[in-house]
Amino acid sequence: MTSRTRQPGDAFTHAADVAIEDLGGGIRRQILGFGATIMSCRLWFDSGAVGTVHQHPHAQTTYIESGRFTARVGSTVREVGAGDCVYITPDTDHGISCIDAGSLIDNFSPMRADFLNPGEA
């Protein structure tokens, strides 16, 4: 099963059944559970990988599962590590740079339809 064919509302996502997408630049993403109003994804960053500053209308939390990162939200930059969390207000510039390789859980509201159908807003 690949994430491209998944539909919102499935109750159970077993990690072994879901494709891990290589986003390039040392970043990989696996789409986990989602419905219309929420979506969770797991991301892996290599050391030095950069999630460039961007914004979107979705609210977001990012839970740092492992590794060490420099996170920017608006004009504030902080170092975060395992157990920390970042909250991003809709339409706010944010980005993250990986110091030590690790993984993140990104959660969005509403769901990121653009992750399922690249090219759509």
Added chain:
Amino acid sequence: MTSRTRQPGDAFTHAADVAIEDLGGGIRRQILGFGATIMSCRLWFDSGAVGTVHQHPHAQTTYIESGRFTARVGSTVREVGAGDCVYITPDTDHGISCIDAGSLIDNFSPMRADFLNPGEA
């Protein structure tokens, strides 16, 4: 700082600064980042701890960070472990029982105001 005094919209949540609440029955909870439309929490379960079946109007994803659990959503029961995820449609019965001690990341939309102000809906 305790989670009771926290306000929505803080960009950075450093785990060391936030209280871990003992919910009893072998379950502890730490409120992480949140705004009006999304909230993330980390929960620790001892082996044998039971999150009893309940429902709420918030959509939810639960990411299994570690450990082994039996999760119920509606009438479906499945065993889940590290890396797996559960999605719960609003107003749907769900519960989780811990087989091997571990931690979960619960994400809600909208935020759980009742976690900040116990007694409120």
